[in-house]
Amino acid sequence: MDGGEVELLAELSAAVGAEHVVTHEHQLRTYESDGLLQYAVTPRAVVLPGSTAEVQAVVRACHRAGVPWVARGAGSGLSGGATPVAEGLLISLSRMRSIVEVDLANQRVVVEPGVTNIAVSQAVGPDHFYPPDPSSQIVCTIGGNVAENSGGAHCFKYGFTTNYVTGLELVLPDGELVQLGGKEIDHPGPDLLGAFVGSEGTLGVATKIWLRIVPKPEAVRTLVAFFGSPIQAGEVVSEIVSSGIVPGAIEMMDNLSIKAAEGYTNAGYPTDAGAALVVELDGSDAECETRFEEVVGICERAGADSIRVAADEAERELIWRARKAAFAAMGRIAPNYYVQDSVIPRTRLAEVLGRIEELGREYDLKIANVFHAGDGNLHPLVCYDGSVPGEAERAEECAGLIVKACVDAGGSITGEHGVGVDKKRYMPEMFSDADLGAFQRLRCAFDPDQRANPGKVMPTPRLCGEVPGPYRQHPLEQAGLAERF
Amino acid sequence: MATAGARRSAPASAAELAAELAAAAGTVRVLGAGTKLRWAPDASPELELSTAGLDRIVEHNAGDLTAVLEAGVPLARAQETFRQAGQMLALDPADAGGSTIGGIVAANDSGPLRARYGGPRDLVVGMRVALADGTVAKSGGKVIKNVAGYDLAKLFTGSHGTLGAILEVSVRLHPLPPATATAVGHTHSPHLLAGGAAALSHARLEQMGLDVRWAAGAGMVLGRFGGVAARAQAESAERLLRDAGLEAELVAADEPLWQAQRESQRSPEGLVVRVSALQTDLEQLAGVAERHGATLVGRAGLGLFWLRLDDGDASALLEDLDGFVSLTLDRPAGMALEPPPSNALLARLKERFDPDGKLI
Numbered sequence: 001m002d003g004g005e006v007e008l009l010a011e012l013s014a015a016v017g018a019e020h021v022v023t024h025e026h027q028l029r030t031y032e033s034d035g036l037l038q039y040a041v042t043p044r045a046v047v048l049p050g051s052t053a054e055v056q057a058v059v060r061a062c063h064r065a066g067v068p069w070v071a072r073g074a075g076s077g078l079s080g081g082a083t084p085v086a087e088g089l090l091i092s093l094s095r096m097r098s099i100v101e102v103d104l105a106n107q108r109v110v111v112e113p114g115v116t117n118i119a120v121s122q123a124v125g126p127d128h129f130y131p132p133d134p135s136s137q138i139v140c141t142i143g144g145n146v147a148e149n150s151g152g153a154h155c156f157k158y159g160f161t162t163n164y165v166t167g168l169e170l171v172l173p174d175g176e177l178v179q180l181g182g183k184e185i186d187h188p189g190p191d192l193l194g195a196f197v198g199s200e201g202t203l204g205v206a207t208k209i210w211l212r213i214v215p216k217p218e219a220v221r222t223l224v225a226f227f228g229s230p231i232q233a234g235e236v237v238s239e240i241v242s243s244g245i246v247p248g249a250i251e252m253m254d255n256l257s258i259k260a261a262e263g264y265t266n267a268g269y270p271t272d273a274g275a276a277l278v279v280e281l282d283g284s285d286a287e288c289e290t291r292f293e294e295v296v297g298i299c300e301r302a303g304a305d306s307i308r309v310a311a312d313e314a315e316r317e318l319i320w321r322a323r324k325a326a327f328a329a330m331g332r333i334a335p336n337y338y339v340q341d342s343v344i345p346r347t348r349l350a351e352v353l354g355r356i357e358e359l360g361r362e363y364d365l366k367i368a369n370v371f372h373a374g375d376g377n378l379h380p381l382v383c384y385d386g387s388v389p390g391e392a393e394r395a396e397e398c399a400g401l402i403v404k405a406c407v408d409a410g411g412s413i414t415g416e417h418g419v420g421v422d423k424k425r426y427m428p429e430m431f432s433d434a435d436l437g438a439f440q441r442l443r444c445a446f447d448p449d450q451r452a453n454p455g456k457v458m459p460t461p462r463l464c465g466e467v468p469g470p471y472r473q474h475p476l477e478q479a480g481l482a483e484r485f
Numbered sequence: 486m487a488t489a490g491a492r493r494s495a496p497a498s499a500a501e502l503a504a505e506l507a508a509a510a511g512t513v514r515v516l517g518a519g520t521k522l523r524w525a526p527d528a529s530p531e532l533e534l535s536t537a538g539l540d541r542i543v544e545h546n547a548g549d550l551t552a553v554l555e556a557g558v559p560l561a562r563a564q565e566t567f568r569q570a571g572q573m574l575a576l577d578p579a580d581a582g583g584s585t586i587g588g589i590v591a592a593n594d595s596g597p598l599r600a601r602y603g604g605p606r607d608l609v610v611g612m613r614v615a616l617a618d619g620t621v622a623k624s625g626g627k628v629i630k631n632v633a634g635y636d637l638a639k640l641f642t643g644s645h646g647t648l649g650a651i652l653e654v655s656v657r658l659h660p661l662p663p664a665t666a667t668a669v670g671h672t673h674s675p676h677l678l679a680g681g682a683a684a685l686s687h688a689r690l691e692q693m694g695l696d697v698r699w700a701a702g703a704g705m706v707l708g709r710f711g712g713v714a715a716r717a718q719a720e721s722a723e724r725l726l727r728d729a730g731l732e733a734e735l736v737a738a739d740e741p742l743w744q745a746q747r748e749s750q751r752s753p754e755g756l757v758v759r760v761s762a763l764q765t766d767l768e769q770l771a772g773v774a775e776r777h778g779a780t781l782v783g784r785a786g787l788g789l790f791w792l793r794l795d796d797g798d799a800s801a802l803l804e805d806l807d808g809f810v811s812l813t814l815d816r817p818a819g820m821a822l823e824p825p826p827s828n829a830l831l832a833r834l835k836e837r838f839d840p841d842g843k844l845i
Contacts, residue, residue, distance in 0.1 A: 184761035194639025244660035286714035438622035
């Protein structure tokens with residue numbers, strides 16, 4: 001530990017209290033990964049500020065000392081976005097979990113970043129709810145949701161985090177405190193608020209968040225229909241959507257995921273079904289009822305093997321239990337899996353599924369498929385056994401080709417998990433050098449020294465040129481280690 | 486209607502537009518059809534660079550409910566295409582004709598559909614822009630769900646062309662509702678108006694529009710419903726309005742009502758101010774409108790209102806809005822308009838995207 005580090009740690013202890021600065025090796029290990037365990041880095045220290053002023057003091061200290069940092073919510077992300085940097089600090093927002101204000105009259109909630117997603121809906125019930133519902137919603141935090149622009153099963157109809165954030169209080173990487181937006185929507189000028197949401201912790205730390213909430217729908221109707229194949233079920237999805245129905249959620253599982261989930265949950269899904277399609281409609285009683293009958297009719301005409309309609313909340317929970325357990329249940333199929341988060345235009349489903357099947361054969365790996373079918377967000381789970389030499393590498397290569405197939409079909413490398421460290425190598429599949437250069441301009445306006453979550457999102461390190469002023473070559477650039485944009 | 490002294494150019498392709506932007510030595514104002522030039526602060530650009538020549542509907546993927554539009558496509562023309570497939574771009578700002586999709590997004594303009602479907606920021610899923618140095622860059626994509634890379638489209642929404650020129654947008658579409666019906670509540674009390682609006686915004690009903698209107702001592706709350714059971718839902722809303730003390734009626738042929746709401750967001754010669762407020766500010770803002778002889782329309786559930794003063798003391802009205810987050814749109818001839826307030830962060834963005842300060 002050098003003199004500078006001792007000084008920084010003393011400053012941090014003074015700012016947040018020594019008991020909220022973690023430096024012990026064993027304790028640091030708790031923070032070495034987020035939800036994606038294959039990436040693990042031990043940070044120099046973990047700080048747990050308890051207020052906006054403390055976050056500001058911590059970030060300022062890092063700025064003065066030239067130390068990079070990574071902000072972290074619950075650490076449930078699936079792209080390695082909260083993986084620490086070895087030479088830097090991890091700033092955990094887990095102590096900042098107050099609901100600052102519930103303003104039902106204006107349908108707004110103001111929260112600190114460490115508040116969990118589910119806590120927002122709980123705070124505004126029984127008449128209102130907060131729609132974005134990532135499946136980790138019991139633990140994941142609003143601060144993390146803002147960083148990742150989290151979605152969830154209901155986002156086809158209700159949208160993503162970005163559609164519900166109306167204001168942010170931010171600590172910028174130089175320690176400056178700014179507020180973007182507030183309770184009101186549409187503040188004049190460029191939508192900086194929107195640019196911050198989904199920036200994966202690379203532009204600053206949100207210390208207070210204003211959220212919009214909406215009335216709960218009057219009625220919810222849920223069914224699960226079973227089909228011979230995902231392609232057949234995919235045609236049903238297209239027919240539902242093209243008849244003008246916007247389901248609250250529409251989710252699909254293939255045979256492999258049905259088998260895994262059923263073995264785990266006993267939800268009563270037939271294990272010989274080629275595909276399960278969960279359709280949930282919500283809205284007013286009259287609208288929901290009429291449309292639900294239409295959906296049942298579409299499923300019947302398409303030759304569904306069986307249809308189960310939830311008669312009550314308990315049956316609805318049972319239908320959802322299998323879908324929600326799909327990831328966790330994969331352990332029954334293989335010791336390890338590699339999950340992708342690609343998106344395709346829904347109409348290309350058959351073609352992309354064909355390609356995934358072909359890749360599974362070619363690489364001799366089992367691939368289970370779970371989709372958010374309405375918005376074309378696929379979660380192919382490439383199963384492998386990490387104890388077999390070379391199999392993990394083969395799975396990763398196969399997963400990479402799946403991503404490529406999705407981008408080639410006009411899609412995206414990630415629908416909701418974020419780029420983080422895990423998908424940054426795929427960024428050039430979607431974005432040209434000029435596109436990445438434009439991203440970098442935004443990054444540099446917020447964080448010219450690139451100390452906020454460095455090494456994430458962008459595929460290769462890029463520098464921020466001095467603005468304004470003459471061109472100067474950075475040592476990294478001279479060494480050929482980075483490009484300038 | 487070019488600005489006096491400015492050279493006007495409308496390149497026929499995105500590449501030419503980017504090249505012309507890069508080559509420009511002086512100040513440049515980017516515009517679409519120029520229908521909102523009165524919203525711009527006073528300035529005399531040397532070049533007015535119009536996207537009107539970029540008017541191709543590049544893709545309409547009906548099955549995916551998405552489309553790719555060049556910036557200069559008039560919204561009305563795009564809507565006609567979508568309508569034939571039973572779809573719409575859920576964006577309905579005041580449009581006397583010709584407003585381009587690029588201009589609407591750059592100005593962050595929206596109409597009554599905002600209540601249900603969001604504004605430009607929520608409907609644009611990808612964007613291609615030309616930066617001041619001629620760099621052509623894109624963000625987002627063509628799918629509705631996508632978190633890869635920074636969301637530059639948001640940054641350009643509401644930027645009024647000061648960070649670059651929007652060349653192309655990808656948008657999310659929605660199905661056209663099979664039928665609509667509107668519950669209308671009438672009142673002469675700003676207090677009851679606010680109460681009626683709050684009753685609907687907090688109801689468990691799925692409204693495609695929730696608007697209010699106040700003009701010359703009379704107010705209206707309008708709750709619009711779309712769907713197979715539009716009428717049944719509107720009847721529920723009608724009951725809620727009646728319970729809130731308003732005189733309520735149900736209007737089946739409701740389009741003219743909504744057209745009037747949209748039209749009140751523009752004034753051919755007077756003043757229009759957009760106020761970003763809260764639902765609970767409605768009573769106060771209706772009072773402001775009443776005092777100044779202005780018309781108020783807006784999205785009650787969102788707290789987003791437009792005050793229109795065709796004839797009267799514009800500066801006195803603006804003074805009364807002190808303390809509200811507001812943006813002056815249309816303004817009477819001769820009324821000066823300061824550039825919108827900047828801050829350190831915006832200044833740094835401007836330096837990165839337009840270091841020479843070319844785009845005004």
